[in-house]
Amino acid sequence: MNQPMFDIPKEKVLALIPARGGSKGLPRKNVLMAGGRPLIGWTIAAAQASHVIGTTVLSSDDEEIMATARACGCAVPFRRPEELASDTAATMDVVLHALDQLPPYEYLVLLQPTSPLRTEADIDAAFELMVRSGAPSCVSVSGAEQSPYWMYRVGADDRLSAVLPVPEGVTRRQDLPAIYTLNGAIYIARIDWLRRVRSFVSAETVAYKMPAERSIDIDTREDFEKFCSIVEQQVR
Structure with a gap:
């Protein structure tokens, strides 16, 4: 998508x-270098290239991450408080804190740096899907690797009970209904709705489908090495 197919000024989109x-799983992961740029730089670049985003801001408690983001052209107008940088801090509290530090916007696009293969085209397409559908929010999803229709609970007597009943007549995995999971790459919402609901996901939310190859979520050293390998193949 080269240009958005709707008339919402970029100045309204944060x-x-x-x-x-x-980070515990992979220490300092946001500033690790991959393909000639820090991990966080991939997400900053996608946001900057988007046709719908007007301002891109970092929320961090860490001086090195803040300096790295600034070097990549990202605004860092505030420092996240320590109490919102713990393992137990809720993402929505981080979001609301950031919104309270900034001028008013109408839409928020939350982009986690651990999803570096999400592109500007993904961001624009997800935003357009939300606007065209009249939904208050949109989140990115990808196909689930394991179907819950073939998952079981094990009781105290070691007997199996299905998590979900398999639809009648279905005997093959490929005939099961398609199941999707949040891939963590894109969360978009109208800010007034987000403040009221305090979640990006509700019965009103629409799903933007992304392929597995762009849905990598970096949490471990193995994830990061896989990402580096993908990037190296792209630049050859």
Whole structure:
């Protein structure tokens, strides 16, 4: 998508990139280099290239991450409080804190730096889907690797009970209904609705489908190495 197919000024759209310094699974992951740029730089670049985003802001408690984001051209107008940078801090509290520090916007695009293969085209298409459908929010999803229709609970007597009943007549995995999971790449919402609902997901939310190859979520060293391998193949 080259240009958005609707008339919403970019000045009304804020992108927020949350990146705290205390990662446990892969320490300092947001500033690790991959393909000639820090991990967080991939998300900043996608936001900057988007046709719908007007301002991109970082929320972080970490000086190195803040300096790295600034070097990539991302605004860092405030520092996240320590109490919102712990392992137990809720993402929505981080979002609302950021919104309270900034001038008013109408739409928020939350972009996690651990999803570096999400593109500007994905962001624009997700935003357009939300606007065209009249929904208050849109989140990105990808096909689930394991179907819950073939998952079971194990009781105290070691007997199996199905998590979900398999639809009548279905005997093959490929005939099961398609199931999707949040891939963490894109969360978009009208800010007035978001403040009221305090969640990006409700019965009104629409889903933007992304392929598995762009849905990588970096949490471990193995995830990061896989990403580096993908990037190296792209630049050859």
